[in-house]
Amino acid sequence: xxxxxxxxxxxxxxxxxxxxxxxxxxxxxxxxxxxxxxxxxxxxxxxxxxxxxxxxxxxxxxxxxxxxxxxxxxxxxxxxxxxxxxxxxxxxxxxxxxxxxxxxxxxxxxxxxxxxxxxxxxxxxxxxxxxxxxxxxxxxxxxxxxxxxxxxxxxxxxxxxxxxxxxxxxxxxxxxxxxxxxxxxxxxxxxxxxxxxxxxxxxxxxxxxxxxxxxxxxxxxxxxxxxxxxxxxxxxxxxxxxxxxxxxxxxxxxxxxxxxxxxxxxxxxxxxxxxxxxx
Amino acid sequence: xxxxxxxxxxxxxxxxxxxxxxxxxxxxxxxxxxxxxxxxxxxxxxxxxxxxxxxxxxxxxxxxxxxxxxxxxxxxxxxxxxxxxxxxxxxxxxxxxxxxxxxxxxxxxxxxxxxxxxxxxxxxxxxxxxxxxxxxxxxxxxxxxxxxxxxxxxxxxxxxxxxxxxxxxxxxxxxxxxxxxxxxxxxxxxxxxxxxxxxxxxxxxxxxxxxxxxxxxxxxxxxxxxxxxxxxxxxxxxxxxxxxxxxxxxxxxxxxxxxxxxxxxxxxxxxxxxxxxxxxxxxxxxxxxxxxxxxxxxxxxxxxxxxxxxxxxxxxxxxxxxxxxxxxxxxxxxx
Amino acid sequence: xxxxxxxxxxxxxxxxxxxxxxxxxxxxxxxxxxxxxxxxxxxxxxxxxxxxxxxxxxxxxxxxxxxxxxxxxxxxxxxxxxxxxxxxxxxxxxxxxxxxxxxxxxxxxxxxxxxxxxxxxxxxxxxxxxxxxxxxxxxxxxxxxxxxxxxxxxxxxxxxxxxxxxxxxxxxxxxxxxxxxxxxxxxxxxxxxxxxxxxxxxxxxxxxxxxxxxxxxxxxxxxxxxxxxxxxxxxxxxxxxxxxxxxxxxxxxxxxxxxxxxxxxx
Numbered sequence: 034x035x036x037x038x039x040x041x042x043x044x045x046x047x048x049x050x051x052x053x054x055x056x057x058x059x060x061x062x063x064x065x066x067x068x069x070x071x072x073x074x075x076x077x078x079x080x081x082x083x084x085x086x087x088x089x090x091x092x093x094x095x096x097x098x099x100x101x102x103x104x105x106x107x108x109x110x111x112x113x114x115x116x117x118x119x120x121x122x123x124x125x126x127x128x129x130x131x132x133x134x135x136x137x138x139x140x141x142x143x144x145x146x147x148x149x150x151x152x153x154x155x156x157x158x159x160x161x162x163x164x165x166x167x168x169x170x171x172x173x174x175x176x177x178x179x180x181x182x183x184x185x186x187x188x189x190x191x192x193x194x195x196x197x198x199x200x201x202x203x204x205x206x207x208x209x210x211x212x213x214x215x216x217x218x219x220x221x222x223x224x225x226x227x228x229x230x231x232x233x234x235x236x237x238x239x240x241x242x243x244x245x246x247x248x249x250x251x252x253x254x255x256x257x258x259x260x261x262x263x264x265x266x267x268x269x270x271x272x273x274x275x276x277x278x279x280x281x282x283x284x285x286x287x288x289x290x291x292x293x294x295x296x297x298x299x300x301x302x303x304x305x306x307x308x309x310x311x312x
Numbered sequence: 313x314x315x316x317x318x319x320x321x322x323x324x325x326x327x328x329x330x331x332x333x334x335x336x337x338x339x340x341x342x343x344x345x346x347x348x349x350x351x352x353x354x355x356x357x358x359x360x361x362x363x364x365x366x367x368x369x370x371x372x373x374x375x376x377x378x379x380x381x382x383x384x385x386x387x388x389x390x391x392x393x394x395x396x397x398x399x400x401x402x403x404x405x406x407x408x409x410x411x412x413x414x415x416x417x418x419x420x421x422x423x424x425x426x427x428x429x430x431x432x433x434x435x436x437x438x439x440x441x442x443x444x445x446x447x448x449x450x451x452x453x454x455x456x457x458x459x460x461x462x463x464x465x466x467x468x469x470x471x472x473x474x475x476x477x478x479x480x481x482x483x484x485x486x487x488x489x490x491x492x493x494x495x496x497x498x499x500x501x502x503x504x505x506x507x508x509x510x511x512x513x514x515x516x517x518x519x520x521x522x523x524x525x526x527x528x529x530x531x532x533x534x535x536x537x538x539x540x541x542x543x544x545x546x547x548x549x550x551x552x553x554x555x556x557x558x559x560x561x562x563x564x565x566x567x568x569x570x571x572x573x574x575x576x577x578x579x580x581x582x583x584x585x586x587x588x589x590x591x592x593x594x595x596x597x598x599x600x601x602x603x604x605x606x607x608x609x610x611x612x613x614x615x616x617x618x619x620x621x622x623x624x625x626x627x628x629x630x631x632x633x634x635x636x637x638x639x640x641x642x643x644x645x646x647x
Numbered sequence: 648x649x650x651x652x653x654x655x656x657x658x659x660x661x662x663x664x665x666x667x668x669x670x671x672x673x674x675x676x677x678x679x680x681x682x683x684x685x686x687x688x689x690x691x692x693x694x695x696x697x698x699x700x701x702x703x704x705x706x707x708x709x710x711x712x713x714x715x716x717x718x719x720x721x722x723x724x725x726x727x728x729x730x731x732x733x734x735x736x737x738x739x740x741x742x743x744x745x746x747x748x749x750x751x752x753x754x755x756x757x758x759x760x761x762x763x764x765x766x767x768x769x770x771x772x773x774x775x776x777x778x779x780x781x782x783x784x785x786x787x788x789x790x791x792x793x794x795x796x797x798x799x800x801x802x803x804x805x806x807x808x809x810x811x812x813x814x815x816x817x818x819x820x821x822x823x824x825x826x827x828x829x830x831x832x833x834x835x836x837x838x839x840x841x842x843x844x845x846x847x848x849x850x851x852x853x854x855x856x857x858x859x860x861x862x863x864x865x866x867x868x869x870x871x872x873x874x875x876x877x878x879x880x881x882x883x884x885x886x887x888x889x890x891x892x893x894x895x896x897x898x899x900x901x902x903x904x905x906x907x908x909x910x911x912x913x
Contacts, residue, residue, distance in 0.1 A: 036430040038395050040381040040561070040572070086384055086391050087565040091588075113588030114826045127391040274593065275585045277561045281425050283577070284558030285584055288593070289531075290611040295426070309531050312593045347868040349802075367867055368804070377804050378834040451673050541709060542679045547806035548866040562833045575834035576804065583824055597709050632808050632864035633699060634678035 039280060042084050042129030043069050048104060050124055053190035054183075056111040057155055058120060059096065062130060063104050074133075075099050077140060077166040078159070078271060078299040081132025082279045083107055085118035092276045094298070095133060096158040098165035105130070108158035108190060134279040135298050138163050138243070138269060140170075146239045147176040151254060153226050153246030154183045157190050159271045159298075160245050164198075171203055178205045178235060182226040182250075185214035207233060227253040237262040243269045255302065265303035272298050272305075274312060288312045316502045320478035323498030324356050328406075330494035336402040336440075339373065341366045350405065359407055364450055369554035369626060370408045371419060374435040377551070378575045381431070381561065385569035396571075398431040400438040404491070411455040411624035413443040413467030415554025421616040422557045431574070440487040443468035444479075446512050452625025454517040454638045460622055462511040473510050480505050517638050520609070520619070523645040527610040535647050536605070537598030539640050542633045545597050547578030549627035549635065555608070555620050558584075579603045601635075605644070650719065653745065653753040654688035657717050663743055664714030667704055669697040681710060693719055693747050699812070700858040702727030706736055706817035720744040722769050723858035725762045726891025727814035730856055732759055733896040736817055759894035771889070773876070777859065781873055797837070799869045800844055805835040809861035809871050810847060815854045815890075822846060844874055852878035853899035856891040 049061035060083075064070035076099055082090040091113075097106035111120040122128065140163065148167060152160045167174055179198060183189045189208065198206040208221035209229045215221075222229050226246065235242075242263050244254055251270065258268055274286040274293040281295040289309040291297065300308075319327070331338055332354060342351040343360040350366055350373075353359055380396045420436065423429035446453075446462035455461055465471050469488035472479035481499060483492050492499050530536075550556040560577035564570055577584060580600050586592045594600045608620035621637075628636045648656070654666040665683045668691040672678035677696040681704065682688050702724050704710045718724060725744055731737040744756040746765055756762045773781070784792055807823070810816045822830050823843060831846055832839035855875040862872030883889050886899040 035397060036428050036433060038382065038430055039427045040574075041393065041395055044391055044393060086386060087563065087567075087570055089563040090561065114829075116588070117827070125389055127389065129391075129393075273587075275587050277559070280427050282422050282427075282429065282557070282559070283561070284422075284579065284607070285577075287607075287611065289606075290614045311599065345868070349867070378836050537709070541681045542704075544703070544707075544808070544811035544864075546808040546811040546864070547804075548808045548864075551804045551806045552866055560833060564832055564834075573834045573836075578806070581807070597707075628673055630808075630866035632812050632860075632866075634672040634676060636673045639673075 040131070040278070042082070042090075042131040043073075045105075045128050045130045047122055047124050047126050047128065050122075051193075053108060053192070054155075054188045056120070057108065057190055058111075059106055059108040059158075059190075060119070060122075060128070061097075061104050061106050062128065065127065070103065073105075075105070076133070076137035077162045078138040079133035079135045080159075080279070080294075080298060081105075081107070081130050081134060082276070083109075083119065084129025084131075085115050085122070086127070086129060088118040089115045090129070090131070090277075091115040091119070092273070092279065094159040094162065094271065096161050098162055098169055100166055100169035108155070108161075110155050131279060134294055136296065138299050140166060143167075143241050144173045146174060146241050147235075148174055148178070149235050149240055149242045150177075150179040150181075151226060151230060151242065151244045151246070152179075152181045153250040154188055155190060156245040156247065156250075157181055160243055161191060161194070163243060168201075168204065175239065176205065177203065178207070178233070180207045180209070180226060180230055180233065182209040182211070182224075182229065183214070184211045186210055186216045186219055188214070225253070226250050227257050230254060230257050234261060237264070237267065241267055241269065245271055265306060266301055268302040270300055270302065270305065272300060272312065315483045316505070316507075317481045317483070317492075317499035318478060318502045318505075319472065319481040319499060321356070323478060323495070323500075324472075326498050327491070327495045328353075328355055331404050331491070334402075334494055336404050338404045338406055339370075340406040341408075350408075353406075363407075364448065365409055365412065365624060365626060367626070367630060368552055369412050369415065369624070370405050370441075371415060371554050371557075373403055373405055373439055374416070374432055375419060375423075375557060375559075378573055379431060381572045381574050383569065383571040384565075386565070386567060396431075398434045400434040402438045404440045404442060406442045407444050408441065409446055409624065410443050410462060410464040410466070410468065410471065411453070411460050411622040412554045412626075413441050413471075414460050414464060414622045415624075416441070416467045418555035418612065418616070418618060418620050418622075419557050421612070421618060425616070440469045440491055441467060442470045442472060442491070445471060445473040445507075445510070446514075447474055447510065449512050449514055450625065450629075452628040452636065452638065453514060453623065454625065455623035456514045457517040457520050457638075457641075458619050458621050458623040459520075462514055463507055473507050475505070475510050480507055480510065518642045518645050520641075523641060524609050524613055526645065526647075527606060530644060530647060531602070531606075533647060535644060536602035537596065539635075539643070540597040540601035543580065543597050543601055543635055544633060545580050545582060545600065546632065547576070547580060548630045548632065549604070549637075550578035550580060551576050552626040552630040554622055554624060554626070579607065605640070609641070648753055649751055650693050650745065650747060650753055651688050651691050653755075654682060654691055654717065655685045657743070658682070658685040658688065662715070663717040665710070666691070666717040666719070666745075667701040667710070668719040668745075669693060669699075679704065681713075683713065691719075693751075697721070698860075698863055700724050700727055700814050700856075700860045702731060702814035703812060703817075703860070705731065705742060706814075715741055715743065717743045717745055720746055720756070720762075722766055722771065723856055723891075724814075725756070725766050726771075726856035727858060729759060729762055729766075729894045730815065730854060730891040730896070731817075732894035734815075734854075734898075739894070763893055766892070771857070773857065774859065777870075777873065777876065780870060781876065784873065784877075796874075797841070800840040801837060802867050802869055803835060803840040803844070804867065805833070805840065805843065806866060808864040808866060812860040812864035813851070814856070814858070814860070815851060816847075822850070844871060848874040848878045851875040853882040853886070853888075854890045855879040
């Protein structure tokens with residue numbers, strides 16, 4: 034009687050492909066095996082390893098919400114061998130998925146609180162999972178504010194959903210592009226995310242902040258939140274690192290003694306502050 | 313659980329025969345062309361006479377340098393996955409030292425952390441270890457500083473201590489009992505044998521608990537960059553090490569199909585943590601060297617309650633530029 | 648002046664930022680030492696046990712960025728320094744070679760020309776053990792030689808100690824590191840091992856200074872240096888030049904001269 038093979042992926046069929054931005058795609062994936070589809074369960078914040086058979090695996094968050102059953106979604110940028118192979122795939126093609134791995138955003142703890150989502154560029158996908166999860170359970174939370182920025186209008190991802198969120202009365206969406214990134218018909222803000230955050234000046238009381246973005250954005254956003262009075266325990270982020278196994282065995286994703294695939298990818302700022310600055 | 317016996321040289325011959333008759337292979341240090349390594353043997357006479365340790369460790373028996381994790385066939389729009397079952401050949405490893413035998417526990421800690429690695433487990437289940445204690449040492453050895461010793465029993469199923477005309481034999485585990493049962497009358501009662509007197513003395517080289525306690529404060533020290541200045545960033549230390557377990561997963565395929573392989577990897581290599589974006593959290597050899605030390609002496613104790621080093625000294629002997637681990641640790645302990 | 652004194656002087660005057668030499672190592676051996684402070688020069692030694700080719704450090708970023716380097720140089724080290732200059736990886740002014748004569752006195756070789764002249768004094772010779780093994784290989788039939796290398800290379804664990812010890816393997820993005828395309832498989836299996844070593848031998852043909860560091864570095868004792876030696880000897884036989892002879896050497900395999908004996912390109 035052999036144990037299960039933890040490295041064996043599920044086979045997934047690509048049900049939908051969305052071109053989000055130059056070199057950025059979203060895949061909607063459905064389990065080939067019905068039993069796997071039925072029994073699959075994940076929580077927001079978790080990630081998986083997605084296979085392009087013939088090339089290898091790559092790590093992306095699960096960008097869809099666990100409240101939406103029957104499929105999972107991932108959003109990725111074409112940047113290397115595996116993502117280039119994935120970018121070549123068409124609807125109906127088969128890819129692999131191993132997961133869910135990692136820890137979760139503790140959304141049960143946030144009931145009754147305000148939620149502030151701050152994201153930049155291609156770092157919206159991990160927060161998008163949380164956003165839809167919370168919107169699907171809208172009555173549990175107070176104010177929901179989303180501040181999302183990208184370099185240019187074309188670089189904004191989930192453009193269709195941005196419109197949905199704009200139209201909803203129970204969500205305050207603030208979109209911004211970097212100075213020079215606006216188009217003539219752009220009606221959102223213009224300015225770097227940290228500046229816009231400063232202008233928005235959200236109150237920290239009973240508010241959880243989720244921040245995800247390129248390192249420079251995070252570096253400049255965290256001090257703004259601190260100035261506004263947000264405590265390190267109330268600020269959440271999600272990290273990435275080079276991964277191969279996703280299971281805490283291959284030894285490469287650690288920062289200090291913290292393995293991003295096991296102890297993360299979700300960290301509070303308070304936890305991050307205790308990690309050595311090696312990422 | 314240790315029962316202690318006397319096993320004569322003739323008795324060991326008989327035990328080898330019985331193990332072979334039981335359908336198991338025996339891997340032991342042999343010395344072809346003056347390079348000491350584990351190879352299949354039939355009799356004790358084929359075992360190298362005068363070796364300190366093999367160059368590569370016995371970890372290759374349970375964690376080979378390359379193994380298949382899965383395979384698949386490809387057709388347009390189709391993928392058919394095939395699971396991989398590890399070829400776990402019933403094996404007895406004979407003649408590895410107590411330090412090296414102690415390394416299996418560290419491999420197990422990682423391979424079975426939260427999820428169970430069937431490849432390692434299948435091979436481990438098929439393996440029995442007959443360790444042989446040390447009557448000599450060299451400058452690279454420091455087992456006693458890391459909780460081991462020339463006669464330490466951890467990781468061995470049978471531990472033999474060389475003596476005149478044969479061995480003192482300690483039966484340590486269920487697997488050891490099963491080996492004994494293959495030639496029970498060869499295990500003669502032993503009375504009043506002073507095991508320690510048969511072994512080489514290895515005074516502890518440094519205070520490891522003190523070093524482990526000191527490491528968090530040394531993280532940003534320039535010490536690591538200084539020590540790593542001569543390191544060439546190869547994987548020799550990681551690959552000969554009985555506890556190093558970091559691995560790579562590689563895909564090899566053509567249009568008809570392919571396989572996913574697990575292979576040894578080393579944190580000393582620049583590629584180890586290189587992101588596709590080009591960003592590298594450990595871009596200098598000093599940071600990579602620091603990771604090696606911290607993984608073994610800080611992270612393992614914190615996460616698994618044990619060290620990631622058995623003090624065998626293989627890394628020091630294998631290193632092209634003599635990165636003497638013991639020396640570096642002593643320097644760190646004093647920093 | 649003797650080596651330790653010279654090293655102190657060079658560091659104290661700031662003429663160099665580091666002295667690359669050797670110090671005593673484990674089991675009475677010798678290992679590279681990168682000395683940056685004058686008071687640490689006291690541990691430097693130089694004797695026949697000092698085997699590594701220190702030229703491999705002059706292209707490593709952690710050492711290169713220290714500044715101008717003094718390099719304790721045997722003839723093979725000098726050849727490597729000259730070859731690196733020929734390949735535009737090292738500027739003359741960034742390195743000071745320190746040869747040590749029979750009396751233990753340091754000979755400073757500040758220019759490529761000085762190094763070339765110094766090398767001309769000593770004919771290049773392969774160590775006896777290597778000559779014997781190469782002769783043994785040459786006497787084998789093709790099948791025997793293939794079997795020999797298949798067996799040897801099956802023991803390779805792809806640690807890259809050979810590559811990383813080699814002064815000529817300085818590429819920041821080695822062919823082996825490339826995964827688009829994956830030219831050579833990464834894991835250590837028969838095909839991957841063979842391909843790696845063949846590719847490396849080809850990349851060293853016309854460039855190998857025959858220091859033997861790769862073979863010495865191999866933790867499992869595979870004589871990989873004979874592969875690159877053979878490639879180098881082959882280039883010498885066919886093109887008449889030797890790697891490391893001069894800082895102005897062209898790469899034999901990519902240089903065309905009108906008097907080349909091959910006529911197909913005309």
